[in-house]
Amino acid sequence: MPTDSRAAQDQAVQAAQELANVLAAKAGDRSAFGKLAQQYQRQCAAVALRLLGNSHDAAELVQDALVKAFRSLDQLQQSERFGPWLMRIVTNLALNFRRSRGRRQALSLEQTSGDGDEGEDMRATIAGGAMDAPEKPLTSAELGSAIQKAIDELPEKQRLALVMFAIEKMPQKDVADVLNCSVEAVKWHVFTARKQLRKSLGAYL
């Protein structure tokens, strides 16, 4: 019990310190914002990595998100909810990035298909070659890309809920804030997403 009390006290102190940093940053203090960035950038990068699939894009996206957050701090209504607000910026940018990358890939495939059979091969690989039942033991990289692909194919909200809650262990309330939905809806999205993954990845289980 004393341990719980101490933990709660630490949490309260941390929350108060974070709020002070947010308020200072809102007043234009860059070093205060730097502390907030330090606090959240790893979690943001982890979520971005799960959504985008590679670290380089994730790092770039988190930089953009932090700059955008600093610039938009005056629009943050609830200063005590900085974390979910920042994560919403990250996920929005990630979704935009995925859309533009999807368009680029479609264009690239379109151009490649004009060159001969290579386009068909590439399309087959991207479209599901990796999702077929494995005939030999998979490396962790192969399994990783199969999981990434299965997650990429989930509907948007299910994907975000799964990544933020089931993988990155963010609190359900924060995920609900990011997705602008109820906690119950988050639970449902996670449930349906995991069920879908069970179907997609059944061969690997």
Next chain:
Amino acid sequence: MKTDTQHLEYLISQYVDGCLDAANKKSLEQRLLNDPSARALYKEQHDVQDMLDDWGNRIPMIHWDEFDQQLARRLESETVGGRRVSIFRRWGKPISIAAALVVAATLGYSWQAWSGGGKHVVNLVNGQEQLNNPAMRGVAVEPQVAENDGSVTKFRVDEQPSAPSVLSANAVNITPPGNGEAADSLKLGVGYGMALSDVARSDISQPGSSSVHVAQAPVNSPQPKQDENPIPPAFP
């Protein structure tokens, strides 16, 4: 039955995530003890979550020191509520617009000076050149220069034509020569679509005539509608 199974799966999902309330948790655990199919459902979801947990342990390969330095550099040029605007950026646009206007004005003035005070001058070689302007079709006056001051096309005739001029125009203004011009030079203002052959010749031979009304006898070019004629006929 399906709904019951789905409800059970939903409860199991929350149980796997550790967010099932106490009452539901107790009853679910009781069911898992006694129902093999419920245990199978639990195992399915647990296996998926296990796989996600393993996969989720992958850490982004980011050099955080480099990341922090780069972020600090980027933030230097930012302010809360918008991008920080340097004095050059603030005044750059108005200054460049003003500079562009000055350059355009200078070029325009230079062009005007170079092209003869704004008048468009076309040399007709032996009267053979046909211009796009319908008012100048069929011109057979030579030698001459056609000038267009924007409102009226004029033919400055430096010498009296030796042959009858055939102008497809409905009006000719013969104005006294301007300063510095030869005493016998004349200017003809030409309208659209009328013949002036004889009249023009006789009037051109009279230096100093102010204007002449040309008989409306259409020749080669079509008669335009009245409201299309930009030049009202001039009368003495």
